[in-house]
Amino acid sequence: MAPTAAAAEQQQLLPQARKALGLAAHDASGHLTPIRITRRNTGDDDVSIKVLYCGICHSDLHTIKNEWRNAIYPVVAGHEIAGVVTEVGKNVARFKAGDNVGVGCMVNTCRSCESCEEGSENYCSRIVFTYNSVDRDGTVTYGGYSELVVVSERFVVRFPDGLPLDRGAPLLCAGVTVYAPMKQHGLSEPGKHVGVIGLGGLGHVAVKFAKAFGMKVTVISTSPEKRQEAVERLGADAFVVSTNASDMKSVMGTMHGIINTACASTSMHPYFALLKPKGKMILVGLPEKPLQVSAFALVGGGKTLAGSCMGSITDTQEMMDFAAKHGVAADVELVRADEVNTAMERLAKGDVRYRFVIDIGNTLKTD
Numbered sequence: 001m002a003p004t005a006a007a008a009e010q011q012q013l014l015p016q017a018r019k020a021l022g023l024a025a026h027d028a029s030g031h032l033t034p035i036r037i038t039r040r041n042t043g044d045d046d047v048s049i050k051v052l053y054c055g056i057c058h059s060d061l062h063t064i065k066n067e068w069r070n071a072i073y074p075v076v077a078g079h080e081i082a083g084v085v086t087e088v089g090k091n092v093a094r095f096k097a098g099d100n101v102g103v104g105c106m107v108n109t110c111r112s113c114e115s116c117e118e119g120s121e122n123y124c125s126r127i128v129f130t131y132n133s134v135d136r137d138g139t140v141t142y143g144g145y146s147e148l149v150v151v152s153e154r155f156v157v158r159f160p161d162g163l164p165l166d167r168g169a170p171l172l173c174a175g176v177t178v179y180a181p182m183k184q185h186g187l188s189e190p191g192k193h194v195g196v197i198g199l200g201g202l203g204h205v206a207v208k209f210a211k212a213f214g215m216k217v218t219v220i221s222t223s224p225e226k227r228q229e230a231v232e233r234l235g236a237d238a239f240v241v242s243t244n245a246s247d248m249k250s251v252m253g254t255m256h257g258i259i260n261t262a263c264a265s266t267s268m269h270p271y272f273a274l275l276k277p278k279g280k281m282i283l284v285g286l287p288e289k290p291l292q293v294s295a296f297a298l299v300g301g302g303k304t305l306a307g308s309c310m311g312s313i314t315d316t317q318e319m320m321d322f323a324a325k326h327g328v329a330a331d332v333e334l335v336r337a338d339e340v341n342t343a344m345e346r347l348a349k350g351d352v353r354y355r356f357v358i359d360i361g362n363t364l365k366t367d
């Protein structure tokens with residue numbers, strides 16, 4: 001397939017570049033088709049990575065459908081990237097060809113602001129996301145729905161032994177996005193009770209991390225059909241349906257904190273009632289539409305509403321190592337590159353258990 005005009009223009013800006021096959025959305029239909037993109041040659045601080053697996057995050061779907069109104073088409077999504085190092089630049093000390101590595105949601109930051117200096121580079125105001133972002137050289141970033149990525153060493157993490165690449169890939173976004181705020185907000189302490197709103201890609205790994213921390217965990221879901229697997233397969237202690245009044249009453253005022261992963265907007269009022277006094281609601285879901293929050297739901301019990309965005313690179317490596325040590329990995333449905341549009345349609349309907357992962361290494365090929 002011929003490259004689009006925008007991709008061709010980008011290619012001309014990069015005299016030293018390689019071609020790579022990717023999957024791109026070209027408009028808000030979100031339909032993905034093969035595209036030829038360019039990747040820079042391996043710079044002195046870069047790691048070139050052959051992509052083997054890439055998870056499909058709901059953020060990918062929000063972006064390709066332009067639900068956040070910020071799409072820069074063509075969009076090559078994907079920020080749950082697992083692969084093998086093929087080449088490193090001369091300054092790269094931590095990785096060598098043949099290493100199994102991962103790349104998550106960011107590929108560049110300013111490296112000098114307060115957030116960067118304190119190791120919270122995920123809050124850098126000049127953050128460059130792995131895709132749909134303008135990099136410091138002016139090019140638009142393309143993500144892991146492609147056969148090759150070239151990433152500065154400091155945004156690459158090591159895949160620990162024992163963590164499979166296909167089931168580990170989703171941890172690079174979904175995993176760290178729930179792990180980091182759980183640690184930051186004291187929701188990783190044994191014996192505490194945490195609620196997880198939304199049993200999807202993020203939610204199911206939140207349940208697994210909570211159990212690995214030794215916590216009590218309750219899933220708060222809109223999908224009654226997930227009850228059995230939440231308890232029996234994922235290890236949740238309880239499961240309540242958010243529209244079922246008696247279910248919700250049974251856990252009222254019991255939770256130290258809630259991780260809210262819902263991808264669609266809803267009234268937050270019933271959820272705040274589940275928190276203990278001074279409990280914390282941590283928002284990680286990014287619905288297209290604004291949330292409804294009543295002041296009375298927060299003020300009365302001295303409750304906190306906080307947001308959290310991904311995690312730092314240090315958080316990400318710590319989370320990957322913790323996952324390997326405690327046997328935490330995503331439940332995945334592996335799909336071929338030519339099945340990606342069907343996977344997106346199913347994700348939009350909540351029909352996935354619990355993360356689609358594209359088998360890029362074996363199936364992204366020219367005809």
Ligand SMILES: NC(=O)C1=CN([C@@H]2O[C@H](COP(=O)(O)OP(=O)(O)OC[C@H]3O[C@@H](n4cnc5c(N)ncnc54)[C@H](OP(=O)(O)O)[C@@H]3O)[C@@H](O)[C@H]2O)C=CC1
Binds near residue numbers: 173174199203283
């Ligand atoms: N803050 C950050 O850094 C990050 C944010 N995100 C965002 O987090 C959200 C979740 O991502 P992901 O887990 O991949 O998405 P999934 O689609 O895998 O899961 C989302 C879950 O939300 C629940 N849900 C759907 N509709 C509603 C609704 N109307 N009300 C309440 N719950 C609902 C469903 O769970 P159930 O059936 O159990 O109700 C669904 O499975 C997305 O908005 C994504 O963009 C993702 C990564 C990082």
Ligand SMILES: O=C/C=C/c1ccc(O)c(O)c1
Binds near residue numbers: 105310
């Ligand atoms: O899936 C991860 C997305 C994270 C994200 C956070 C904040 C923001 O403005 C984005 O565009 C993406």
Ligand SMILES: [Zn+2]
Binds near residue numbers: 058105173
């Ligand atoms: Zn994501």
Ligand SMILES: [Zn+2]
Binds near residue numbers: 114124
């Ligand atoms: Zn910065």
